[in-house]
Every structure is written in C-alpha cells, then in structure tokens.
Amino acid sequence: MANINPTRRAEIGREKRARTRGQLVEAAKSLFARQAVESVTVDDVVREAGVAKGTFYVHFDGLEALTAAVAEELVQSFDEMLQPGRVSLSDPALRIAFGCRSFIDKALDDSQWAAVAARMTAATPKGGENIRRRLFEDLQQLPTESPEETSAELKLEVVVGIMLQILRALGEGRLSSLDRDAVISAILRAIGLGAQEAKSVVERLPTTVPEKSSRAAAN
Amino acid sequence: MANINPTRRAEIGREKRARTRGQLVEAAKSLFARQAVESVTVDDVVREAGVAKGTFYVHFDGLEALTAAVAEELVQSFDEMLQPGRVSLSDPALRIAFGCRSFIDKALDDSQWAAVAARMTAATPKGGENIRRRLFEDLQQLPTESPEETSAELKLEVVVGIMLQILRALGEGRLSSLDRDAVISAILRAIGLGAQEAKSVVERLPTTVPEKSSRAAAN
DNA sequence: TCTCATATTGACTATTTAGTCGAATTGACT
DNA sequence: AGTCAATTCGACTAAATAGTCAATATGAGA
Numbered sequence: 001m002a003n004i005n006p007t008r009r010a011e012i013g014r015e016k017r018a019r020t021r022g023q024l025v026e027a028a029k030s031l032f033a034r035q036a037v038e039s040v041t042v043d044d045v046v047r048e049a050g051v052a053k054g055t056f057y058v059h060f061d062g063l064e065a066l067t068a069a070v071a072e073e074l075v076q077s078f079d080e081m082l083q084p085g086r087v088s089l090s091d092p093a094l095r096i097a098f099g100c101r102s103f104i105d106k107a108l109d110d111s112q113w114a115a116v117a118a119r120m121t122a123a124t125p126k127g128g129e130n131i132r133r134r135l136f137e138d139l140q141q142l143p144t145e146s147p148e149e150t151s152a153e154l155k156l157e158v159v160v161g162i163m164l165q166i167l168r169a170l171g172e173g174r175l176s177s178l179d180r181d182a183v184i185s186a187i188l189r190a191i192g193l194g195a196q197e198a199k200s201v202v203e204r205l206p207t208t209v210p211e212k213s214s215r216a217a218a219n
Numbered sequence: 220m221a222n223i224n225p226t227r228r229a230e231i232g233r234e235k236r237a238r239t240r241g242q243l244v245e246a247a248k249s250l251f252a253r254q255a256v257e258s259v260t261v262d263d264v265v266r267e268a269g270v271a272k273g274t275f276y277v278h279f280d281g282l283e284a285l286t287a288a289v290a291e292e293l294v295q296s297f298d299e300m301l302q303p304g305r306v307s308l309s310d311p312a313l314r315i316a317f318g319c320r321s322f323i324d325k326a327l328d329d330s331q332w333a334a335v336a337a338r339m340t341a342a343t344p345k346g347g348e349n350i351r352r353r354l355f356e357d358l359q360q361l362p363t364e365s366p367e368e369t370s371a372e373l374k375l376e377v378v379v380g381i382m383l384q385i386l387r388a389l390g391e392g393r394l395s396s397l398d399r400d401a402v403i404s405a406i407l408r409a410i411g412l413g414a415q416e417a418k419s420v421v422e423r424l425p426t427t428v429p430e431k432s433s434r435a436a437a438n
Numbered sequence: 439t440c441t442c443a444t445a446t447t448g449a450c451t452a453t454t455t456a457g458t459c460g461a462a463t464t465g466a467c468t
Numbered sequence: 469a470g471t472c473a474a475t476t477c478g479a480c481t482a483a484a485t486a487g488t489c490a491a492t493a494t495g496a497g498a
Contacts, residue, residue, distance in 0.1 A: 036341075041484085053486090122255075149400070150401045153393075157388050157394060158384070158402075158405050162380045165379055179368060179373070182370070185369070190377075235464080236474085261457085272456090272477085275457095281457085
C-alpha cells in the first residue's frame, strides 16, 4: 500500500510546481524584454515557456497575475540591490548615488533585466512605488541649496526620468559602452549639487565587487 | 439631369472625408492618452469616434496606419513648436532650453498632448528620430567643459529621459504646479552647465506669448 | 512493480478582434 | 424634387485569444 505522508506529497509537488512556475515567469520576462507588456498574450507565454495552456491557469489566474509575479521578482531584486547602501550610508546624496549606480551596474550586466524593468514601471506603477518613496525621502533630506527653486517632487521625476531612459537605452543595446560615473554625476548635478560636489560624491562611493556570473553572456 | 463636374464631386467628398478622418485621429489620441498604444483595438477607436467599423478601413489600412497618422500629427506640432527657436537662436544651449521650454509649455497647456506624446515615443520611436537627431546636434555643438566626461550620446539620453518623464507626469496629472524654469535649469546642469550658467541661459530665454485658447479647459 | 496525490496536457467552447462588402445615406447640383 | 458619386453603415466571416476540464503523465514511497 502506498499511503504516503500527505505532507511529504505536498512537498514533492511544490518542487515540480515551482519549476514550471519559474518557466512561466522566465518566459514572461523574455517577452516583456522584447515587446510591450500589454501586447503579450497567454498563448505567447505558454509557447515561449514550452508549457501547455492549461498549466498556465494552474499557476496564475490570468496575465495580470503573471505580470504581478514578474513585478514582484523585480521589486525583490531592487530591494536586495538597494538594501546594502541604505543601511551603511548616512549621506543622502551618497545613498542616491549608490542606488543609481547599483541599477546601472545591474543593467550593464543584464540588458534583459534593464528592458523589463523599464517596461514594467510604465505598465505596473504599483511595484515601483516603494522605490520611488524611498528615493523621495532621500531627496528631501538633501541639504537645500541657496535659493532652492527645485522641489523634491521635481527632483524625483528628474532622477527617475534619467534612470528609466538609461535602462531603456541599455535594454535596447544602445549606450553599451556607458560611463557609469558620468551618469551619476549628471543626476547629482541635475538635483542641485555643484560639479565639484558631484564628483566628490562619486569618488566617495564604495566600490562594489564585480559580479562573476553574467546573465547577458549566458543567454 | 444632375451631371456635376467630377472635380467638384471629389471636392465635396474631401470635406466629409477629412472630418471623419479627423474624428478617428482624435479618438485615437484620446485613447492613447488613457491606455497603452498596444492595447487599443479598432473597435475601441470606432466606438470612441462614434463611427462604423467599415468606415475605419476606408480611411486607414489598420491600427498601424492610424498610429502613424497620430505620430505624424505630433511630429508636425513638434516642428511648429521648435522651428522659431531653431532659426533665431545661435547659442546651442539656448536652443536646447527653448525647445524644452516649448515642450513643457505645451504639456502644461494640454495634458492629453503630453500623455500621448510620452506614450507614442515608446510605441513608435520612428517619429521622434528627427527631434532626437536635432537635439543631438545641438548637444554636440555645446562648448565642452574642462575634462569632458559626459558624451553627447549620454547627454542626449539624459535630456530625453527628463523631458519624457515630465511629459508623463503632466499627462497623469502629477506636477501640475510645475516650475518650468526649474526643469530647464536641471536639464542644463545635467548636461554640464554650471548653476550660474544655467540660470543665465534661462533668463536669456525669449518670452513666448501665452496661448489664448486652452485645449485642456475646452475638454 | 504498484499506488495515488499532484501536476501537466491539449482539445474544447466562448469571447473578442480584424477585416470585408453590399446596402443605405448624404448632399451639392440641376 | 430628382440625380448620383462619394461616403458611411453594420452585419458578416475568419482569425486570434481567453479560459475550462476530463484525460494523461509523473514519480516518490510502499
């Protein structure tokens, strides 16, 4: 008699489930990197994932749920990327610069990630809200220049705008020989730091260990 | 006998044609302002325009052609907006600032235009190419700062990124109390001008006569 | 090898969308 | 009022897409 422990049963299933679910999310990311999120169909996804249509609906209620899952994964990667800087850096300008550089490094290392991240912010603004809010707080803590004319709200849009455009460009293969520090400097100057201050912030930025595994090379 | 001059016949038709075609383009713009270009269907358009489906295909081969027509109209409005500055201003920084301010003024006056313009650049990069190219040329003509680290290619993405984000924000109703000059200053500082230089450029910017008719108010 | 809970499959129906076409409407002119 | 070329209409077919479900496959443990 094969009366297996039901808890064990569920465990076995979870592995298989997780693998298939992962394939679907991977397929979605691959498609989102190539075309508009709104133009991707369930049939596209299952074809790309090499999975039957019914399977899709076992894992997700519909495209919206899949999109949310991709967004969730992105937010996860954002948080992991930004966490180290948030805890260790006390200077808001330095925190902003660190966050931006982390994004750029990731985008330089994995252009698919860049393309997906850029597309998802437009499609599901919900996911990016936390990152926006934290950036906004950092911008508010920035020492205000003499006669401050640039509101924190505007600075927020400026930083987000530059970063998104860089992500889009890298995602499309443009700007592949990008100078990270030049971008950070431009952002810092845009939000009111002087050229010298900006340069100084960039120089004080802690060096990050270069990643070993390259996703871009693997694909 | 009603044997009308065939040339006259065609003339009569053209008016009716033009009106219907205009309704379709208007409907498309209205939809593009609300949702992703890729998610708009022919049925959406004809419903919004209050026109039968068959009529749509009399005027356009398909959605792509309609989208191209909307893009064409946008490019037209860009050119009209940017032309005065291009011919009268010799300082590249001034030309860039003027162009950006023209965009912002238009967006401030007509948030639908802003939303559509932002969405269309992503959907049909073809249309924006000329504007991009002209901006790039202006950026190249900019006097190079001491040890130039920011390439013209990067500056291009920075300016475009900021402008697109401002357009998106205004299109979504955010930043409605926007300080035009603050945006221009931020852009100029980002591309390498000092804070004082940027301020000076903004002050030297010729004043434009405020528009009488407000599209935003009319809708 | 057999069992069986779980996961996967793909054919199926229902709905949405693209695109067509003959019939009806329009409106300036006679 | 009548004419007629141009335009518009909307029902129609074909194709694409969403979502369902009974049948099949999987694989660890007995």
